Amino acid sequence: MNQPLDVVRAALSTTPREREYLELDTTGWSDSDKALACAELVSAAKTGDWRVPAVLWTVLGGSKLENTLKDLLNAAPPRVRVEAGWELLRLLQDSFKVQLGDILRRGQLDRHGLIRAFDLLLASGGEHAVLDLIEHMTSEDARTAAIERLWSWRRYDQYPSVWWRDLGLLKRTLEIPNPSFRRPALKRLGALLQSSPAIEGYAPVAPQAIPAALLAAMQDVDKGRGPIPEPLLAALGEAEKQALLIYAADVARNRDVPRGVLYVGRLGGTEHRDLLEWAAAHRVPAFAQAGAQALSELD
Amino acid sequence: MNRDQAAKPVTKQEPARPSAESFLPLQMKHEIAEASYPKQVQMLTPPVPAQMGGPAWDGGEETTVQMQAVQYHLAMSGTLSGTIPGTTGSLSVTPVLQPTDDPNNFTGSKGAYETNFDTVKGNISQRGGTPDQVSNFNGKKGVWYSRWGVAALQTDADAAKGEFETIRQDLVAIFPDDSPSSGGGHLYTGYAGGGSGRQRAEAMATTENANPTNQAAGLTHRTLERTLVGNLFDGVAQNKRDPNEQKLWIPYNGSQASQWWSQVSAAYANTFVGEVHAHVDIGLPYYVSKVGQGKTTPERQAMTAELQDCIKLHPSVFRDDELPRVATLMGEGKVTQLTVHLRVECAPGNIKTASPSIPGTSVANAAQLVDLINAQVRSQASVADILPNIT
Structure with a gap:
């Protein structure tokens, strides 16, 4: 020997x-x-x-x-x-993954801490670790931060876009923590990571004003009262309706706007029932009421 | 900490947390993933973590809601998978606080909270709050402090987030009008040359609110700490150098207090309409000091690219947490412009100021907004300006 x-x-x-x-x-x-x-x-x-x-x-x-x-x-x-x-x-990389992975998976940091931690992982070549974490995290706040930093790391935010169309709308959808929105968006993100915005069919969009019909509907989501005005919806094309749905879900989840729940129910139907159920179980009466109303309109 | 120390934690081994994941067989995970939300809650309810099922701070209702929030997080993770290869391991955590810490024992924090509470109560009356609103608010005094303190001291970040959110929502439910007027939103960051962005933000808000024209129009300017929700816990968690004094205060670092500020600052930034004022102080001597550490003075002075890279808005809560929200509002046309009240300390005694405005129409996302701010910072300071920091 x-x-x-x-x-x-x-x-x-x-x-x-x-x-x-x-x-x-x-x-x-x-x-x-x-x-x-x-x-x-x-x-x-x-x-x-x-x-x-x-x-x-x-x-x-x-x-x-x-x-x-x-x-x-x-x-x-x-x-x-x-x-x-x-x-x-x-x-x-191994050290960061071991020391930060468990914390991040559970979202054990405030938002700034999350962002610093994901930036650290990405800067040290840990893109795969971040993707793993996005898939397996139990904290939606942490998942949101991970997606945001990965997006920035890949420089997608330098790609010409507006929030209500194409790549910008995908990003906005990813910010909504409910699975019915986030899961399909994550699949699209996965495809994007393997490719490029142009190949995936996201056209570059120069800065431009929000279409007037969409803007009017957004204002009703924010400040409206009573039933959803049908003429507002009738004035929207399909792409604009999709943008309004994402807007309504985002402001309901991330900006305390209960009326957004009604719009999600109206535009999203049963596909986004999870958000309506989230609202119906909310401790704030306005959300609970909106959630219950939207659910009753579905059933 | 080096790798050897990491392998042998000498402080505290984080216990295996009784998360829903660890209890669930694979088949049940799939069933949960497919179930409706109420069903998911029902399926996930039985294994209540001991820490979460502790004292019912307010009749038990909040505890239940908090549990639902945590369970919902778990349910939303989809597959509820367990271990991530390569990303789990033994954690070494410094036990800053003990689970038995009672927030009432932190008399400095409690005193600060009580003072804040009286201020906020006065503000509710001053803003036209009804006697019922004031009474409802008053009834929450002890409850909120206990819930906030327990969340800051005894829970992990996720659980604290759930608890803090319920407190914020309680307060908003009592008195919803807490946002600045259109054009009256102020953010701040940084410290430079003996001053801070916060001082300037508060001074400007005070000046604007004292302006008779604004008063007549009912316009209000606010910083986060001058909202009711921000004021309530302002200065309640503090870091003190003297260990004996620290015993009186819930620490900021080492507790979950920063979660509160992360949440309330996000909610505050979401209310902005019109012009937003950002008071940005950048102390470049600190960043320059980190360039080329260990090298000779001539070598450091020759590192032009690195020095140039110092001249920017560095990572901060403002840049990473609040600006993205402002950028989103700009893209939606709600925030019409961001005026950046810059104060750049290039070197001791060399402070440059400017107040450029960035129109909302030029911004689609946070990265673009940061780029535009950086361009403004670089128009104020050059490499030549910061070279005197290297001697």
Whole structure:
């Protein structure tokens, strides 16, 4: 059986053209075996073997691994420094995922804290971790923040858009925490992340005024009284009705506007029953009343 | 904390929380996901976490509502999946507060709350509140403090959010008119050169409210802390340097108090109409000090790109929490313009001021708004202005 040091030396004797990475089976190695192997590996790194940083994980752990990688980053041939940097990034990513993942999944931070945490994950290359969290979080507030930062990270907010159409409307829909709105929107976001706004069919939209009919209907959502005026709805095209539905749901959920619930019932029907049920169970009487009314109109 | 310490928590191992997820077999999760909301609540109700099922602060009604809120969060997560590979692990949490902490023992906080409460009561009367409204408000004095304090001290952030939201809604239900007039909304951020955005925001609101023309028209300017809901808990949680003094106060850091401010500031920003005033103080010497730490003075002075990147609106509650809401309102045409009252401290003694206005029509989202503000900041300060900070 080969001695550990022989195994290491055999691996190091190959060139990167023969073997792109080093692989060591350290099963059965004692701590002293690993220490000897580490010394040999670090020595090779300092003479230029840039495959070494990636294999140090098998012989080192914890702060020793981190410190060794930092040493290589600071004082090794350039190519080795690059690889040491990548391994340090992996270390950091794992550390962030472990330390922040559970907190974020449950939304254990205020909004600014959530945003900082998601920015940290994204800045350290943790886009997949953020996507995991979006899928599995139990806090809708945290999910909202995650979506927002991912959106910003991908620079979708630099894409020409207005809130009532195309990409802007998708973003607005994602901000509504009820599953009937958010789930299908998340599917569209998933497709977008694999592609681009243009390929997904979101036309760039230059800044422009909100269509007058839509604006009038929005004002009725905010300030209206009594039954929903049918002429207002009749003046809207299908796309505008969809925008009004999203607006009404958003202001109901995020801005304390009970009348938005009535509009969701009228425009969304049974598809968005969850929002109506949320309102019917609300502690504020105006919401409970609106929810009950909208539900009764569905049944 | 290094990785070794993280692996061996020396402070407090976060207990496995009795979340609904951990109790549910897969089949039941699917059933819940497909069920109606009332059914979801019913299905998720039995395993009440001990911490949540504690004292019935106000006859038990709020506790039930809070539970529903938490359960609803869980139900809305869809699949209610459990562990995320690579994102869970042992957490080490510093036990700043004990679950047994009674908010009534924090006499500094309680005293501040009581003073605030009397101020808010006076404001309700002054704003035309009816005797019934004042009476309803008065009846909540002890209840709200207890509920707020318990939420800040003894719960996690999600549970605190639910509790705080019910308090805010209670207050709004008693006296709904708490928003600034059109053009009277003020936000603030930052501290520079011995002054703060908050001081300037409050001074301007005071001046505008004393203006006879505004008084005659019934126009009011408000900062968050001058709304009823904001005033009520202003300064109730504080961080004190003296440990003995800190014992008298519910801490801001280390408790859930920041959740309250996150929620009420969002609700406040949502009420803006017309012109919004943002009082923005930026102290650049602090940010410049962080550029090129460990390098020589000439090396730091040569880091032009990094120095240029200092000259901007840095991450803050204002930028990340409130501005996105203003941007949304601009896109809807409700906020017609944002006037940024800038005060940029380039270097000690070199403070530049300007009050540019950004029209609502030019903004579609928060990122664009931040870009426009940054352009204004950069029109005030240059790399040459901030170089004196590097000596």
